[in-house]
Amino acid sequence: MADLEENLERPPDYGSLQFSVEGQPASLQSSSSSRQEVKSRVSKKLEGVQYLLSDDVQVEIRWFIHERDRYESDAAPDIDNILKPLMDALCGADGLIVDDCQVQAVSCYWLDSYDGSQRLEFSIDYSPESWVKKGGLCFIHLGDGLCYPLPGGLSVRQSKFMTQMIKTMVEMRDEFEELDADYYQSKMLMPSQRAFHRTRVASEFEVLEAEDILN
Known part of the structure; x- marks a missing residue:
């Protein structure tokens, strides 16, 4: 799997990319400013990408969060509620795909972050020949x-x-x-x-x- 930062001009031919974003996700029920802040963090990570994937993609998201924050706090959003804001952040001229209708499959799960920090890791599989320059x-x-x-x-x-x-x-x-x-x-x-x-x-x-x- 290729690192996005090493493949800014064109996607790699073997059809798999990954990147990570520091910080916590926003829930679909969060304020618009919170959702926009997450989108800005994702867009910042995608700066310099000169292409859009234009066919079906499969997305996997791994959310690293401390176990205590998941089980002993009500501040962490539910897994199903964080997906839409993150999918929206991948779309459009500043994103990696044209529209989230291209998302053929998506999986999202959390993993324990022992040091207490939060981050999101994205893995995206795609058809290697289906992309367009921005x-x-x-x-x-x-x-x-x-x-x-x-x-x-x-x-x-x-x-x-x-x-x-x-x-x-x-x-x-x-x-x-x-x-x-x-x-x-x-x-x-x-x-x-x-x-x-x-x-x-x-x-x-x-x-x-x-x-x-x-x-």
């Missing part, structure tokens, strides 16, 4: 809420070519489904890159209409 990244909206990532650094002609190719593949998928093909048969005609619904694309990402690019 620099200049935007999304193409093809209608019906369907969006695809469009990498930065492309010329106008390259952007038009890629957009047209994606648009054509989606249209072919739709036509194939009209021939009574099921979703999984039709999926073979789609781009290998994961599609996202418009509501799953965070506001900090630019979303362009396909027709505006092609005209």
Whole structure:
């Protein structure tokens, strides 16, 4: 498993990353300022990461906390309540994934921290070929809420070519489904890159209409 800090430019080819964040997590019921503080700590750890994982991921979180704080205090949040704030912290332009809909599986457990300190250790497994560079990244909206990532650094002609190719593949998928093909048969005609619904694309990402690019 690779250390995130040693793989800032691109994810390692064997599909596994880890990093740790000092301090305690926030509960879903915590104040917005507490949740934001945790998100800021995670974002700080992800500074310098130049890519987003763009397909399914599996996340494991290990929360190190002293046993006394878990059992003899009511200050420590429940395991199930800390997950959503932590998943949100991994998402978006400052995160490691586009949206938490990509999280196919998640496990979270606490371990005894004998010295009394708290920290969170993250392990993330992913498809090694499915990632996009953050620099200049935007999304193409093809209608019906369907969006695809469009990498930065492309010329106008390259952007038009890629957009047209994606648009054509989606249209072919739709036509194939009209021939009574099921979703999984039709999926073979789609781009290998994961599609996202418009509501799953965070506001900090630019979303362009396909027709505006092609005209």
